[in-house]
Amino acid sequence: MKPNAIPAQYFQQEDTLTIAKQLLGATLSTNFNGQLTSIRIVETEAYLGVTDRASHAWNGRHTNRTSIMYLEGGIAYVYLIYGMHHLFNIVTGAFGTPHAILIRAGEPLEGLDQMLIRRNKKRVDYSITKGPGSLAQAMGIKTSHTGIPLNQNAIWITAGKSIPAAEIIATPRIGVDYAGEDADLPYRFIVANSPYISGSATQNCG
DNA sequence: CAGCTGATGGGCT
DNA sequence: GCCCATCAGCTGG
Numbered sequence: 001m002k003p004n005a006i007p008a009q010y011f012q013q014e015d016t017l018t019i020a021k022q023l024l025g026a027t028l029s030t031n032f033n034g035q036l037t038s039i040r041i042v043e044t045e046a047y048l049g050v051t052d053r054a055s056h057a058w059n060g061r062h063t064n065r066t067s068i069m070y071l072e073g074g075i076a077y078v079y080l081i082y083g084m085h086h087l088f089n090i091v092t093g094a095f096g097t098p099h100a101i102l103i104r105a106g107e108p109l110e111g112l113d114q115m116l117i118r119r120n121k122k123r124v125d126y127s128i129t130k131g132p133g134s135l136a137q138a139m140g141i142k143t144s145h146t147g148i149p150l151n152q153n154a155i156w157i158t159a160g161k162s163i164p165a166a167e168i169i170a171t172p173r174i175g176v177d178y179a180g181e182d183a184d185l186p187y188r189f190i191v192a193n194s195p196y197i198s199g200s201a202t203q204n205c206g
Numbered sequence: 207c208a209g210c211t212g213a214t215g216g217g218c219t
Numbered sequence: 220g221c222c223c224a225t226c227a228g229c230t231g232g
Contacts, residue, residue, distance in 0.1 A: 083216075
């Protein structure tokens with residue numbers, strides 16, 4: 001147990017959209033093989049389970065991969081996309097409610113040298129932890145970590161200075177055009193003016 | 207700068 | 220056999 005980590009119960013409350021907003025400004029940390037890295041979360045997306053066409057659990061889809069989403073909130077859901085990118089999500093909601101929050105971008109805080117090695121880069125620039133695939137790679141998160149609790153010694157989250165509502169922008173989610181009308185839902189939350197936000201300028205205007 | 211596209215593999219129909 | 224909750228590297232203005 002990490003004493004300062006946000007407890008699992010926090011992620012089990014009903015309103016995933018509120019959690020997604022409140023996570024902006026929080027610190028996500030990993031420690032694998034003694035290599036500590038951490039970031040300040042600046043971009044999240046909420047996926048609201050069975051009623052959300054963009055969600056892997058839409059319409060009650062319950063497969064080997066998505067079964068993790070149906071467990072109690074407070075654990076990791078990590079999956080592989082496009083054959084090469086590992087995307088890190090936080091499972092939220094009660095047991096049986098397959099909600100999740102995708103962590104899309106952050107500002108690097110600790111372990112910059114290790115992030116450079118994992119990202120195969122020579123210098124730190126904004127792309128080091130911008131975008132969900134890049135963020136997971138910088139922090140060493142892989143699909144093998146799916147299901148692990150988020151208040152222990154491998155991956156954990158601590159509360160940060162909360163972001164004023166005026167500085168939070170809600171936009172449609174990225175890359176979910178297949179979701180029909182649900183693609184337009186404003187379930188992506190970003191910290192205004194952070195240079196680490198993913199997506200184009202138009203995608204970032206509330 | 208915007209816009210396109212190849213890479214690459216598990217999950218699902 | 221097709222579809223991705225993506226990224227880096229290239230092209231052409």
